[in-house]
Amino acid sequence: xxxxxxxxxxxxxxxxxxxxxxxxxxxxxxxxxxxxxxxxxxxxxxxxxxxxxxxxxxxxxxxxxxxxxxxxxxxxxxxxxxxxxxxxxxxxxxxxxxxxxxxxxxxxxxxxxxxxxxxxxxxxxxxxxxxxxxxxxxxxxxxxxxxxxxxxxxxxxxxxxxxxxxxxxxxxxxxxxxxxxxxxxxxxxxxxxxxxxxxxxxxxxxxxxxxxxxxxxxxxxxxxxxxxxxxxxxxxxxxxxxxxxxxxxxxxxxxxxxxxxxxxxxxxxxxxxxxxxxxxxxxxxxxxxxxxxxxxxxxxx
Amino acid sequence: xxxxxxxxxxxxxxxxxxxxxxxxxxxxxxxxxxxxxxxxxxxxxxxxxxxxxxxxxxxxxxxxxxxxxxxxxxxxxxxxxxxxxxxxxxxxxxxxxxxxxxxxxxxxxxxxxxxxxxxxxxxxxxxxxxxxxxxxxxxxxxxxxxxxxxxxxxxxxxxxxxxxxxxxxxxxxxxxxxxxxxxxxxxxxxxxxxxxxxxxxxxxxxxxxxxxxxxxxxxxxxxxxxxxxxxxxxxxxxxxxxxxxxxxxxxxxxxxxxxxxxxxxxxxxxxxxxxxxxxxxxxxxxxxxxxxxxxxxxxxx
DNA sequence: GCTCACGACAAAGATTTTCTTTCTTTGCGG
DNA sequence: CCGCAAAGAAAGAAAATCTTTGTCGTGAGC
Numbered sequence: 001x002x003x004x005x006x007x008x009x010x011x012x013x014x015x016x017x018x019x020x021x022x023x024x025x026x027x028x029x030x031x032x033x034x035x036x037x038x039x040x041x042x043x044x045x046x047x048x049x050x051x052x053x054x055x056x057x058x059x060x061x062x063x064x065x066x067x068x069x070x071x072x073x074x075x076x077x078x079x080x081x082x083x084x085x086x087x088x089x090x091x092x093x094x095x096x097x098x099x100x101x102x103x104x105x106x107x108x109x110x111x112x113x114x115x116x117x118x119x120x121x122x123x124x125x126x127x128x129x130x131x132x133x134x135x136x137x138x139x140x141x142x143x144x145x146x147x148x149x150x151x152x153x154x155x156x157x158x159x160x161x162x163x164x165x166x167x168x169x170x171x172x173x174x175x176x177x178x179x180x181x182x183x184x185x186x187x188x189x190x191x192x193x194x195x196x197x198x199x200x201x202x203x204x205x206x207x208x209x210x211x212x213x214x215x216x217x218x219x220x221x222x223x224x225x226x227x228x229x230x231x232x233x234x235x236x237x238x239x240x241x242x243x244x245x246x247x248x249x250x251x252x253x254x255x256x257x258x259x260x261x262x263x264x265x266x267x268x269x270x271x272x273x274x275x276x277x278x279x280x281x282x283x284x285x286x287x288x289x290x291x292x293x294x295x296x297x298x299x300x301x
Numbered sequence: 302x303x304x305x306x307x308x309x310x311x312x313x314x315x316x317x318x319x320x321x322x323x324x325x326x327x328x329x330x331x332x333x334x335x336x337x338x339x340x341x342x343x344x345x346x347x348x349x350x351x352x353x354x355x356x357x358x359x360x361x362x363x364x365x366x367x368x369x370x371x372x373x374x375x376x377x378x379x380x381x382x383x384x385x386x387x388x389x390x391x392x393x394x395x396x397x398x399x400x401x402x403x404x405x406x407x408x409x410x411x412x413x414x415x416x417x418x419x420x421x422x423x424x425x426x427x428x429x430x431x432x433x434x435x436x437x438x439x440x441x442x443x444x445x446x447x448x449x450x451x452x453x454x455x456x457x458x459x460x461x462x463x464x465x466x467x468x469x470x471x472x473x474x475x476x477x478x479x480x481x482x483x484x485x486x487x488x489x490x491x492x493x494x495x496x497x498x499x500x501x502x503x504x505x506x507x508x509x510x511x512x513x514x515x516x517x518x519x520x521x522x523x524x525x526x527x528x529x530x531x532x533x534x535x536x537x538x539x540x541x542x543x544x545x546x547x548x549x550x551x552x553x554x555x556x557x558x559x560x561x562x563x564x565x566x567x568x569x570x571x572x573x574x575x576x577x578x579x580x581x582x583x584x585x586x587x588x589x590x591x592x593x594x595x596x597x598x599x600x601x602x
Numbered sequence: 603g604c605t606c607a608c609g610a611c612a613a614a615g616a617t618t619t620t621c622t623t624t625c626t627t628t629g630c631g632g
Numbered sequence: 633c634c635g636c637a638a639a640g641a642a643a644g645a646a647a648a649t650c651t652t653t654g655t656c657g658t659g660a661g662c
Contacts, residue, residue, distance in 0.1 A: 002316070002329060004384045007308040008620075015303070023638060028303060035621045037639065042619095045586045048394045054639070057629045061638060067393040074386035081379030083305045088372035093349045285346045309649075324609060336650045338610065343648095355610065358658040362609060 006046060012039035013051060014075045017068075021061045093124070096288040101130040101143035105231040106275075109250040111147060118295055125288045133197075133229075138280045144289050146278045147296075149247070151201055154278055160297050162275040167205055168248045169263040170255070172240035182263050184216035191242030196228035202273040210245055214267050249275065307347060313340035314352060315376045318369075322362045394425070397589040402431040402444035406532040410551040412448060419596055426589045434498075434530075439581045445590050447579045448597075450548070452502055455579055461598050463576040468506055469549045470564040471556070473541035483564050485517035492543030497529035503574040511546055515568045550576065 015025035016036060026033040044051050052062040064072055102111055107129055115127055136142045139156035152159050169187065177186060192207050205213075207224075225242055227233050230250070237244035238254060243263065254260035277296050283289045316326035316337070323337040330337065345352050353363040365373055403412055408430055416428055437443045440457035453460050470488065478487060493508045506514075508525075526543055528534050531551070538545035539555060544564065555561035578597050584590045 002380060002384055004312065004380060004387060006387070007312065007383065010383055010387065011305065011308065021638070031620080032622055033638070034623085034640075037641090038620080041640085042586060043390075046588050046591075047390045048397055048587060048589070051390070055629090056627085056639070057631090057637075068390060071386040071389035071393075074382045074389060078379045078382030078386060079303060079305060081375045081382065082308065082311055083303055085372040085375035085379060086305060086307070086311065088375065089344075089348045089352070089369060092368040092372075096349055285343060286349060287347050288349070290347075322609070323611095332649080333651055334609070335611075335652085338612090339649080342611090356658090357610070357656085358608080358660095 006043055009039045009043040009046075010075050011079060012036045013043055013068075014072060014079055016040055016052070016062055017064045017072050018076070020059070020063075023061075090287055091124075093287075095124050095126055096286075097126045097128055098145060098288050098292045099128045099130055099143040100145050100147065100292070101132055101136040101138075102147040103133050103149075103230070104131050105229075105234060105247075105250050106147055106149065107131050108231055109234060109253065113253060114296075114299070117299065118292065121295060122288075122291055125291060127292070138278060138283070141280070141283075144279060144283050144286075145292055147275065148278055149273050149275050151272060152274060152276050157278045157280050158284065159276040159278040160293070162277055162296065163249065164274045165271055166248050167210070167245055167269040167271055168251075168265070169210065169243060169245055169267070170237055170251055170260040171243040171263060172237065173258060173261050174240050175243070176261060184211055184214035184264065187211065187214070187243055187263060188216050188218060192224035193233055193236050193242045193244040194224060194226040195230055195233045195245060196226050197230050199271075199273065203271045204273075205245065205269055207245060210267070210269060213269070214264055247271075307344060310340045310344040310347075311376050312380060313337045314344055314369075315373060315380055317341055317353070317363055318365045318373050319377070321360070321364070324362075391588055392425075394588075396425050396427055397587075398427045398429055399446060399589050399593045400429045400431055400444040401446050401448065401593070402433055402437040402439075403448040404434050404450075404531070405432050406530075406535060406548075406551050407448055407450065408432050409532055410535060410554065414554060415597075415600070418600065419593065422596060423589075423592055426592060428593070439579060439584070442581070442584070445580060445584050445587075446593055448576065449579055450574050450576050452573060453575060453577050458579040458581050459585065460577040460579040461594070463578055463597065464550065465575045466572055467549050468511070468546055468570040468572055469552075469566070470511065470544060470546055470568070471538055471552055471561045472544040472564060473539065474559060474562050475541050476544070477562060485512055485515035485565065488512065488515070488544055488564060489517050489519060493525035494534055494537050494543045494545040495525060495527040496531055496534045496546060497527050498531050500572075500574065504572045505574075506546065506570055508546060511568070511570060514570070515565055548572075 012025060012029065015028050016022055019025045019028065022033040022036040022040070025036045029036065040051065049067070050065060051068045052064055055061050055063070100111070111129070118125075118127060130136065130143050135148070135154070136146055138144075138146055146157075147162075148154070148159075149165065152161065171190070175190065176182065180186070188211060194207060195204075225236060227236060230247070233244050234246055234250060234254075236242065237246065237251075237260060248255075248262075251260050255262055277293055279289060279293055284293060313326060313330065316329050317323055320326045320329065323334040323341070326337045327334040341352065350368070351366060352369045353365055356362050356364070401412070412430070419426075419428065431437065431444050436449070436455070437447055439445075439447055447458075448463075449455070449460075450466065453462065472491065476491065477483065481487070489512060495508060496505075526537060528537060531548070534545050535547055535551060535555075537543065538547065538552075538561060549556075549563075552561050556563055578594055580590060580594055585594060
């Protein structure tokens with residue numbers, strides 16, 4: 001008959017001792033520092049004496065009291081064994097699959113470049129990409145996880161912010177004028193590629209709006225290319241067919257490679273839409289779904 | 302950087318494996334069986350396969366699947382170490398004190414007889430008895446724990462049912478008639494000891510009420526002893542001063558010893574008041590308070 | 603063959619625990 | 633002297649855990 005309570009507090013205690021601070025422990029436990037502080041103090045209430053000496057400054061803010069050291073060794077070893085046990089439980093699963101849905105533009109221009117890192121970290125989890133430009137019903141299990149660009153408030157799913165977005169003007173480096181700087185006037189004279197896909201509530205600019213903010217004296221006509229596919233708009237820009245207004249995140253690689261060039265970078269046009277990873281709460285109870293979710297949320301953009 | 306979640310589920314899993322049922326595990330963890338079932342199933346969702354083979358009958362309702370056995374060994378050992386660590390943390394405390402308040406009658410006739418068992422089980426915890434016939438304000442910290450007889454709904458404290466109560470008629474064995482049975486008629490002719498202490502809402506009978514239920518043909522006058530102290534009423538009965546109506550729990554020892562005799566046992570008079578252990582929620586966060594509380598709740602009456 | 607007991611299971615709602623957010627305090631370093 | 637970092641506290645929100653109720657399946661006993 002085991003007599004064991006306050007598991008979460010023991011975990012918080014051990015992580016705080018190991019890191020020397022609640023801040024360090026909080027980062028490991030994926031909670032806020034006050035949360036760790038509360039857990040440790042509740043344990044101190046329980047045992048009836050302080051478990052740390054506190055320092056209000058310096059690198060080592062918490063020092064375990066001598067009376068706790070012996071116990072901390074047992075607790076650390078115990079938690080190590082629990083982690084080993086949990087890993088063994090997970091390790092017995094045959095390969096598992098995560099179905100990720102995202103738009104063609106997002107998959108091709110952003111997500112694919114990152115999936116190698118996921119497979120490296122999680123070799124037993126297969127990712128299946130379900131490319132779709134319509135909003136997949138995750139609550140109905142049509143996919144496990146979605147990467148979406150939008151306002152973030154979709155029904156029936158948990159959405160977690162990844163990064164914000166802004167609209168920039170780009171063109172192929174071949175199109176750049178050789179003998180003068182790029183100006184709004186220069187842009188007006190190029191073939192303008194219009195993205196016809198709807199972005200409700202997203203504050204996407206038209207070329208007219210963007211150029212007005214850029215200081216252009218004349219407003220362009222609606223001539224040029226009009227494509228109702230964001231992926232195709234980017235491809236047209238990459239193919240040097242004209243100048244395009246695009247979402248910055250989707251052309252990051254092309255910008256890095258120099259193939260596309262960011263025109264008039266001082267003109268900022270942040271939008272309300274941002275990138276989120278979304279999943280049904282029920283799906284997140286599965287290890288592989290939570291693993292993918294947590295991996296994407298944790299990695300730098 | 303440790304990666305450990307679902308501690309509660311691991312604990313539920315291990316206890317279920319060790320007991321072979323959720324019912325057994327629930328008893329150990331002090332929760333209901335469905336609670337254990339939910340914890341285990343959430344872990345099964347997490348790892349993606351069943352961890353037990355279920356049997357709908359027989360003594361062994363749950364059998365760990367082969368894949369889980371290896372992990373269960375680690376988890377069991379890990380939990381053992383955590384328990385050891387927690388015990389070491391508690392063990393470092395100097396002696397601690399629990400202040401228990403109860404009425405004179407309850408302390409003298411019930412609680413004192415049980416405290417040896419507590420001290421045996423918890424040698425480092427001192428109990429200080431605060432005898433008081435008024436209702437101590439536990440929320441204000443006037444005492445840590447109270448044993449009370451009442452309706453159970455006191456403000457600002459957690460109350461836990463201990464046992465119910467009934468009113469019985471008793472007298473010293475010296476007073477018993479030698480040559481005939483005890484009848485209601487016989488009782489009417491004795492010195493009746495009246496308990497004058499108030500019992501609001503408790504359904505305590507007067508002698509008149511009790512005797513009416515006993516089949517007495519005549520109703521006694523209000524003569525006899527009238528004492529406004531339950532403890533003194535019991536002492537008067539023990540001193541053979543007359544026949545008393547008393548709370549059965551408070552005279553259990555005297556009944557067991559034969560000194561007092563339960564008259565007309567077929568006359569039952571259960572009351573709405575029952576015995577509860579009460580404590581402020583904040584006090585229960587201290588180990589020694591929770592230990593006393595859990596000890597009293599768990600022991601047979 | 604029927605009834606009862608036992609325990610897993612599921613659903614829904616209640617309760618408790620954990621967590622976040624906001625603000626304050628303290629002390630050290632620049 | 634100011635800025636920074638982290639602990640601490642309080643209040644409220646969110647999530648996890650738990651309880652209650654009822655169902656189902658199976659075996660034992662009558």
